[in-house]
Amino acid sequence: MNKRSCIRQRLSKIVIYIALISLAISILVPLFWVFTASIKENSEFYGNPWSLPKGFHWQNFVDAIQRAKMGEYFLNSVLVTFLALAILILVSVPAAYVLARHDFKGKKLFNILFMGGLFINVNYIVVPIFLMLLGWNRTAMGLIGRGIFLDNLFVLAVVYAATNLPFTIYLLSNFFRTLSKSFEEAASIDGAGYFRTMISVMVPMAKPSIITVILFNFLAFWNEYILALTLLPGTNKTLPVGLVNLNQAQRGAARYGQLYAGLVIVMLPTLFLYVLVQRKLTQGMTIGGVKE
């Protein structure tokens, strides 16, 4: 290799590194800044935004958790996320299994229906869902004297699970299809019924896929905003909705520290999870529809 092409290669390497590092910085710096801002005192926000905090002002977190009720919202978010995950897995695993492994009347229709569901986005149907629950509330009002379908964390969890069914069933049934028929035959020879075969033979094998599905849906549920905003119009809120409120209140009352502490509270669980399972997440993406 001659000297000139050597220099050119060097140069292109440098350009590549500059590009990569710039993007990395543009992601890491704002995140880092949020963490430092969460321990700044309010007066520090009026100076240079790039200055480092003068000390650890933990009061921000205490204020966010108590005064801005982020602690309460955190528990709500945990509850809704876990309920939704539980419902989703209980409902989607048997359905995906049956759709992938058994032949029956109407199988094609159900497959098409769930596939079509992949194209329905929640943002389009929030309004009809809200109006439907409002209607149920009116009926409930007539029967038992109070509406129970809005402002209800359990209902929100059910809606979360229902709207993520198509994606989850799609992923899981894709996996179930790859398993060999001999597993079921062996189980049948051993005298296991259909239900036993599913629970003790097939589901354990699907564990890696189920974990991937749980990860993606955990992020989706924990971060969800529009449904939570619409279906919980009262004082019961989830973290993202609480954060937006804090963001809007902060503009008027200038309580910046509290806002960034709230931001850290919302971000931390997902970042923590990501550090633990990043490999699984970025690999799991390829078992979706886009693998060639």
Add this chain to the structure above:
Amino acid sequence: MKHKGLNLFIYTCLAPAVVLFSVFMIYPTLSVFRMSLYKWGGLSAKRTFVGFDNFKTLMGDRLFLKAFQNTILVITIVTIVTLTIAILFAYILVREKIKGQNFFRIIFYIPNILSIVVISAIFSAIYAPSEGLINGLFRMLIPNWENIQFLGNQNIVMYSVIGAMIWQAIGYYMVIYMASISSIPLHLYEAAEIEGANRIRQFFDITLPLVWDTVRTTLTFFIISSINISFLITTVLTGGGPNGASEVFLGYLYKQAYTNASYGYGMAIGVVVFLFSFLLAAIVNRITKREVLQY
């Protein structure tokens, strides 16, 4: 006897999923179409059938046309910029010997795990006029720096929103392209190298044609997610302001439905957006069709 048990098993497994899916997805979707034909205001159950009147009004609605324009701007710029950066970085990370390759992949994917609400809050800190990160940085570098109103200027606000969307999307698409690029057999590149093709030639003659199918799939993702994410980000970051300058499709739908309590009109917007995104995806799918190359 056995057969009967099997059917019972199958339908028991399927029933909960079908019920939930029908009640919370199919029925609401059908409602969108049905409601778009009604004039339906307020929370009262009073509604009148008006046929296609809502759609006629929509065509002359200046705010809706603005939202239309903004959405097309978002789809175009976000797709072109994100796709270019994501595929180039994916190519570099897979093909070049880069130190810290894993590190970059992990970092670039982070925005994708954050809530849109968190991203919006971060960008409102970045874009803020006097206490914002960008203006603060330029104030340190340039003495007489005049603060840019990233979110307050009607001409700039859409580009600020687009910036946040690109930041959010690059890592996600990069990981998709990385998976696709790394499945290309190495001997193709080796052969090209012997023939004297440089890295840029290799990218256009080997990588791009072989991942074209993935690119096409992601183009559909881009259209759908641009419509959705622009809605979520503008809702939190700008509220559609200033003066409707950053209004997008679904944001306008939401506003009509809740602030204005015109549910029928809002749903007519939903129908138009739904059809628009389907049509656009079909067109894009058609014009990007190439003969599939095998390796």
